Amino acid sequence: MTEQKRxxxxxxxxxxxxxxxxxxxxEAAKFGELTYKRIYGDWEKGSNGWHYPxxxxxxxxxxxTTYITGxxxxxxxxxxxxxxxxxxxxxEGFVLVTSDSDFTRLAIRLREAGKFVxxxxxxxxxxxxxxxxxxxxxxxxxxxxxxxxxxxTLRKAVLDYVSENDDGKLDLLKIQAFLTSxxxxxxxxxxxxxxxxxxxxxxxxxxxxxxxxxxxxxxKKSVKHNENLPSDREITDVIVGYLKRKxxxxxxxxxxxxxxxxxxxxxxxxxxxxxxxxxxxxKQSALFRKSTAVYLAENxxxxxxxxxxxxxxxxxxxxxxxxxxxxxxxxxxxxxxxHEIKPAVTEARLPDESEITxxxxxxxxxxKNGSENLSAVEKQVESSFGKVxxxxxxAKTFAKFLDKQSxxxxxxxxxxxxxxxxxxxxxxxxxxxxxxxxxxxxxLDAVKREIQIQTVxxxxxxxxxxxxxxxxxxxxxxxxxxxGALSLKQLVTAVAGVEIDGxxxxxxxxxxxxxxxIEQFVREFVAKNGKPSIKSLSTQLKKKFEGFDFTDxxxxxxxxxxxxIDGVRADGYYVEQITEKL
Numbered sequence: 136m137t138e139q140k141r142x143x144x145x146x147x148x149x150x151x152x153x154x155x156x157x158x159x160x161x162e163a164a165k166f167g168e169l170t171y172k173r174i175y176g177d178w179e180k181g182s183n184g185w186h187y188p189x190x191x192x193x194x195x196x197x198x199x200t201t202y203i204t205g206x207x208x209x210x211x212x213x214x215x216x217x218x219x220x221x222x223x224x225x226x227e228g229f230v231l232v233t234s235d236s237d238f239t240r241l242a243i244r245l246r247e248a249g250k251f252v253x254x255x256x257x258x259x260x261x262x263x264x265x266x267x268x269x270x271x272x273x274x275x276x277x278x279x280x281x282x283x284x285x286x287x288t289l290r291k292a293v294l295d296y297v298s299e300n301d302d303g304k305l306d307l308l309k310i311q312a313f314l315t316s317x318x319x320x321x322x323x324x325x326x327x328x329x330x331x332x333x334x335x336x337x338x339x340x341x342x343x344x345x346x347x348x349x350x351x352x353x354x355k356k357s358v359k360h361n362e363n364l365p366s367d368r369e370i371t372d373v374i375v376g377y378l379k380r381k382x383x384x385x386x387x388x389x390x391x392x393x394x395x396x397x398x399x400x401x402x403x404x405x406x407x408x409x410x411x412x413x414x415x416x417x418k419q420s421a422l423f424r425k426s427t428a429v430y431l432a433e434n435x436x437x438x439x440x441x442x443x444x445x446x447x448x449x450x451x452x453x454x455x456x457x458x459x460x461x462x463x464x465x466x467x468x469x470x471x472x473x474h475e476i477k478p479a480v481t482e483a484r485l486p487d488e489s490e491i492t493x494x495x496x497x498x499x500x501x502x503k504n505g506s507e508n509l510s511a512v513e514k515q516v517e518s519s520f521g522k523v524x525x526x527x528x529x530a531k532t533f534a535k536f537l538d539k540q541s542x543x544x545x546x547x548x549x550x551x552x553x554x555x556x557x558x559x560x561x562x563x564x565x566x567x568x569x570x571x572x573x574x575x576x577x578x579l580d581a582v583k584r585e586i587q588i589q590t591v592x593x594x595x596x597x598x599x600x601x602x603x604x605x606x607x608x609x610x611x612x613x614x615x616x617x618x619g620a621l622s623l624k625q626l627v628t629a630v631a632g633v634e635i636d637g638x639x640x641x642x643x644x645x646x647x648x649x650x651x652x653i654e655q656f657v658r659e660f661v662a663k664n665g666k667p668s669i670k671s672l673s674t675q676l677k678k679k680f681e682g683f684d685f686t687d688x689x690x691x692x693x694x695x696x697x698x699x700i701d702g703v704r705a706d707g708y709y710v711e712q713i714t715e716k717l
Contacts, residue, residue: 495512
């Protein structure tokens, strides 16, 4: 029976395309067991696409160097090997894969020796060779009928292959060779893609970096040990126990995080819905955080309210209650109605939006360069009015409150007087002059920084049209032209850590994680070294984080980058820790 025959499969790589690899092997196996599997060619010049098919199907490549140009040395090498195998007597048949008529005499000689001969080649194969074989299979005809595939089949094959071989740098050509060996020559245009790389780019599960492909969401090894991960209750108990041993029941957040890590190991706080340790603290009812200081809830400092505004108002309210004639009350309130109508509504004195803004503007005017750290500005407001509930003004936090005020502008954790403040509006120059000033003041670094800020503030996903509207409102209609950008999309691609996903942009997880580590390192370094110089901090950052560049965050000076980090401040030539004043 033909199934019992031992066969020698010999392939001429110079005359047969690698796209037929899978089909050739399946057809040859129908006639018997493939004892020998060899492929001949000059592998130093290139494998004609046969490298991976041969590797994946255990076909032994035989090197044949071309000594003289124009002479087919591969044919001679294949004929010599065939005769050697014939004389060993180990096989009952040969499968010759070639479209070259030079093998006609070999096929006749093998038949004369009583061997079964099968030929496999393309339709162009000359008749003398095809007729000298016991059976000849035409690749062009049989292959096209056999190789059936659709887009769904190809996608599944790609994902399975990448999942099994993903090493972080899986070569694009490797995947293409795998598909070719499995399905032959694939017409990617028929399924809507100009090139193979475009087909790979369409996979939402894959990420391509030039010629390398990897899975976007590779499974983390730590997932296997979820049962050993501490719960939020266990973490909180460790923190509470630590604070109880501290005088005053409070400690710097960086030292607490170090203690938790040393006790429970590195913790992924995203498991509890918190990107950072500080956010985790804010969610625990047993703890209270104020800037970089963490307290036990029962030891939390109470806001200090200055009585001056209340002392001015209380006598007025009492006088109004004692005065019985209503007309007199109305006459006294008319000139001061704008300022006193809100306090009269509630028993306690609540500042209105304009009063809070006036305090902030006055404070910023005395600050260096008209700007100050966000936490310092918030403290100034609290020192005047006590703890303010900003939800009364439609803002969840103090930062959101600032974003609604035209007199000031907020950049990350820094607050400054707005370019469009009330004082500037009083001086209205000609429209042409305004446009010139706007173009001169549009700073590329500031725009890049604003893109990062807006992306994070929109839960790390903002559409290009919404972002464009925000930037035009902040920097003017011609901001792209002023900074030399052809389009918003081109500008976004130049921002470090930002990636475009369709019509949306987001900041890469790796960039966010690296930024968080950098900020934590700065706080720890300053806490450990007291008051280090800016130069020494910069040197340590570059040593710790390869390729660190503060301009990636839209800052032209290193000190500005440091001032944007909570808990520290660059003061002259040194960096100091911002401590809470109880």
